[in-house]
Amino acid sequence: MIQNDIDDMDQSEPGIFAPSLSLWYNDEDSGDILTQDVYVPSIGLTKYTYYCCLQWNAGMNGGGYCGIQDHPRGRNYIFSLWDPIGTNEKIQPVFVGPGTLCEPFGGEGTGLKTWNFSVGWEPDFWYTLVTRRWDQGEHTFFGFWVKHHLSMEWTHMVTLDFPVGDVYYDTLSCSFLEDWEGSGDRERRVHYKNGFKRGLNGKWMPFSKAVFSKVTEPRCKLFEDKFNSGVLDDTFYLHSGGESMPTNDVVNGCTFTRKMPEKPNVLPICVYLAAVTKEEVEWEIPAGSVPQFQYIVYVDRLIYKQEINSEIRKCRFNNPPREIVELLIEDIYGHAVRSKFKVDNPPSCDPETRTRLEVYIPNPEQLSM
Helix, strand or coil: CCCCCCCCCCCCCCCCCCCCEEEEECCCCCEEEEEEEEECCHHHCCCCEEEEEEEECCCCCCCEEEEEEEECCEEEEEEEEECCCCCCCCCEEEEECCCEEEEEECCCCCEEEEEECCCCCCCCCEEEEEEEEEEECCEEEEEEEEEECCCCEEEEEEEEEECCCCCCECCCCEEEEEECCCCCCCCEEEEEEEEEEEECCCCEEECCEEEEEECCCHHHHHHCCCEEEEEECCEEEEEECCCCCCCCCCCCCCEEECCCCCCCCCCCCCCEEEEECCCEEEEECCCCCCCEEEEEEEECCEEEEEEECCCCCEEECCCCCCCEEEEEEEECCCCEEEEEEECCECCCCCCCCCCECEEECCCHHHHCC
16 A cells, blocks of 8 residues: 555646555564665656655555655655555654654555655655554553664654554555656656664564565556666665666566665664752763664662653653662663662763663563563
């Protein structure tokens, strides 16, 4: 299923669309994190194009997709979920990043669409997209973050409340390339790398194989042979429209393979203590670090506060801690760092000598809500 964002587009001239192409990855097991890098070269930049980076659970609860678009209003990021099955409750945004817009969509199913034109993206640069799900009461929350590889800046775009519990990324993940206007005479191209799903056992599943698929339909009649796909420099790519032509026996159902590491090559979150007093503990995360997912504060060896929140940087105490305080921060990839200290003999928080939290490998139950 591919969601069109322009509902009133003119389809009076059949056959003028570039063919829609997709790649289906080899992540057979359920998971809680999806991530992949996406790159659009200048030669593949065409307006009215959706360069979908990740799609999951189509036709099921928690079905959704995320990616980048060259839209007539600008180059935007998009993250969308289809409406739940079996309930009339609506999907609700619980965190909306600067510039992110949320609105219902229709067409191929209904749901909630979130898109952001203000952060922007440019051709010839890599971007990382990450989505992570977690339980929140009887609902499932989905978060979405993006990274610009040149500036090293991360942005938390949105978190959505999906009104059904225990929903995971259950299906094979998919990427696709779509012309939603009808300009098959122009080329579209996109590359993907570093694709992974984290399984429920904590083990990562690399997207080392991809099955190619091309949609054959009347609206693409004039350009149905204008497509290509394959592996280039350890990236999977999709290419449609213009002068593109299939090479190396690229046909429906063919499989591409590439070498992949066992897990994402991402450094753990970087966290510094900013203030430690009898009233509170405060921390800082420098620009360029992987985003925070949750924090846990232990006071006198008991959990005092645990919250999934990417923005919080401070925890206040109701009463001065008598013994050890421990701060543990988990990032969106599941890495954890921590520091232990006493408030009456705190570690350095001076900007020149401040204490950096150390990498920590906790037991799984320590990071569960």
